[in-house]
Amino acid sequence: MSHRAQMPAPEPPFAPVPADPSGTHGPISVSVEGLRVCRRGVAVLANISCNIPQGRITGLLGPSGSGKTTFMRALVGVQKITAGTLTVLGRPAGDPQNRHDVGYVTQAASVYRDLSVLENVNYFGSVHGSSRQDAKAVLASVGLSVLANRKARNLSGGEFSRVSLACALVGKPALLVLDEPTVGLDPVLRADLWAQFAAMAEEGTTLLISSHVMEEASHCQTLLLLREGLLLAQLTPDQLRQRGETDDLELAFLRLIQGTPTETAEVASAAEGEDAR
Amino acid sequence: MNPSMLWSTCTRVLLQLRSDPRSIALILVVPAVLLALVYWLYQNETLAPGMPRTFDRVGLMMLGIFPFVVMFLLTSITMLRERTSGTLERLLSTPLHKADLLFGYALAFSIMAAAQALVATGTAYWVFGMAIAGNAGWVVLISVLTAVLGVALGLLCSAFAHTEFQAVQFMPVVVIPQILLCGLFVARDQMNSVLEVISNVLPLSYAVDGLQQVAQSSSPTSQLVWDLVVVAAFVLAGLLLASLTLRRRTA
Ligand SMILES: Nc1ncnc2c1ncn2[C@@H]1O[C@H](COP(=O)(O)OP(=O)(O)OP(=O)(O)O)[C@@H](O)[C@H]1O
Ligand SMILES: [Mg+2]
Numbered sequence: 275m276s277h278r279a280q281m282p283a284p285e286p287p288f289a290p291v292p293a294d295p296s297g298t299h300g301p302i303s304v305s306v307e308g309l310r311v312c313r314r315g316v317a318v319l320a321n322i323s324c325n326i327p328q329g330r331i332t333g334l335l336g337p338s339g340s341g342k343t344t345f346m347r348a349l350v351g352v353q354k355i356t357a358g359t360l361t362v363l364g365r366p367a368g369d370p371q372n373r374h375d376v377g378y379v380t381q382a383a384s385v386y387r388d389l390s391v392l393e394n395v396n397y398f399g400s401v402h403g404s405s406r407q408d409a410k411a412v413l414a415s416v417g418l419s420v421l422a423n424r425k426a427r428n429l430s431g432g433e434f435s436r437v438s439l440a441c442a443l444v445g446k447p448a449l450l451v452l453d454e455p456t457v458g459l460d461p462v463l464r465a466d467l468w469a470q471f472a473a474m475a476e477e478g479t480t481l482l483i484s485s486h487v488m489e490e491a492s493h494c495q496t497l498l499l500l501r502e503g504l505l506l507a508q509l510t511p512d513q514l515r516q517r518g519e520t521d522d523l524e525l526a527f528l529r530l531i532q533g534t535p536t537e538t539a540e541v542a543s544a545a546e547g548e549d550a551r
Numbered sequence: 552m553n554p555s556m557l558w559s560t561c562t563r564v565l566l567q568l569r570s571d572p573r574s575i576a577l578i579l580v581v582p583a584v585l586l587a588l589v590y591w592l593y594q595n596e597t598l599a600p601g602m603p604r605t606f607d608r609v610g611l612m613m614l615g616i617f618p619f620v621v622m623f624l625l626t627s628i629t630m631l632r633e634r635t636s637g638t639l640e641r642l643l644s645t646p647l648h649k650a651d652l653l654f655g656y657a658l659a660f661s662i663m664a665a666a667q668a669l670v671a672t673g674t675a676y677w678v679f680g681m682a683i684a685g686n687a688g689w690v691v692l693i694s695v696l697t698a699v700l701g702v703a704l705g706l707l708c709s710a711f712a713h714t715e716f717q718a719v720q721f722m723p724v725v726v727i728p729q730i731l732l733c734g735l736f737v738a739r740d741q742m743n744s745v746l747e748v749i750s751n752v753l754p755l756s757y758a759v760d761g762l763q764q765v766a767q768s769s770s771p772t773s774q775l776v777w778d779l780v781v782v783a784a785f786v787l788a789g790l791l792l793a794s795l796t797l798r799r800r801t802a
Binding site for chain 2: 313314350351352353354368370373374376378380382383384385386387388389393397398400401402403425441445
């Protein structure tokens, strides 16, 4: 493919970010090496390397268009990749076996509008071999039991996106990839969901969750910061506060993400130094 | 293929249809009403003694054409929705096999087609006294087969549409030429050679030819069997091509 040959090499300041210690100690669920994705001849992800720890919540943060969705699609195995290796649950991304073990909630809720809530969850459950009872249990866990027989098209935006979430939970995945699952939810529901995610992680499920809302980053054990298709850093929320020299995660994130390439390079190399020690 | 996944896909499609009374009316009621229209259209024709009624010829062919048109339309729109709503991408990231999805669709619409064929054929026989030599069971079988043909082509065409509007645009391109050339308006052996050749590669022509075989002889002819085999081959080819358009991994 000629357009791939013309792709610019990733700029030097953004050499692969070393995996954070929080990602390398315990068992690893996903390991990404030199991932590069081009969409319509444009590099959308360039040279991403990182590890996602098992049984933890990993946050994927970055401005709009930075490649969060593309990264998630690559992990799930629905995105064509240009270069690099992606090992998900010990198998290459997109391996047929992974379809049993990876749950993916797309950014735009993908459910059947002309089916009831229960029918939706039941159908996506049935392709994973789970029962109607499982579907009801999952509906209860996302607080939709009372709406079980309502047609999906007659739901509010937040209810609708929870149906989409329920459709992924019903497969009892070992790795759950959630693309902005809390958008449009009220604070109470958001807190509920994060508590539920934490409980799932406790039980050994690996979660990768993208978000725009920085206060949510504090619920994550590891953060992946993306900017323009480059992985700026993989760190813990505490490390992010340290590097941003503020307790405000939002401000710390802004400082890191808006840093000029050289500043960011310093941050990155500082991180490298830390990890080397 | 996994029978339980195929079956749950089939019931899911039927549940979706159930929530749309207009589609059900389109399947069950509209063909019978159109048949009545054709009957009244030819009500006052004067026949030479011994000549069969035009209704017996045209009405019979309609029984093969309705299911094809209706199912093509319903399937291409339903499948397009599946693509644009993101549910297809979601399904392709689950253990569901492509064949379970496609045959689930085909099975669901065949069940509806069988109901449609029973209503339409029953109307033709009992209300309008259609008289043909062959067994009505063959008429029902051919109706269901053309319905599945519509499903297969609809699934395939939906891959080349980005909006429901574009999906509907396939009607005049894919469906109407087949209706014009299937032998309904001019017998196929009386067309000019170019049109006859085109007619020979269009699946609906074989379905209509099969219906004419049923009309003419009381026991199934080898030509009828051949017609059925050809239509079935088109169905399988359509489903196979449709499965190639279902990509698990996209750019
Ligand atoms: N279907 C597509 N074809 C071509 N380019 C695309 C496509 N989808 C996204 N892109 C481009 O890829 C880049 C990354 O997009 P992506 O959807 O991964 O961003 P994102 O971080 O998820 O953004 P957001 O927070 O707005 O959802 C963007 O520049 C976008 O324009
Ligand atoms: Mg996105």
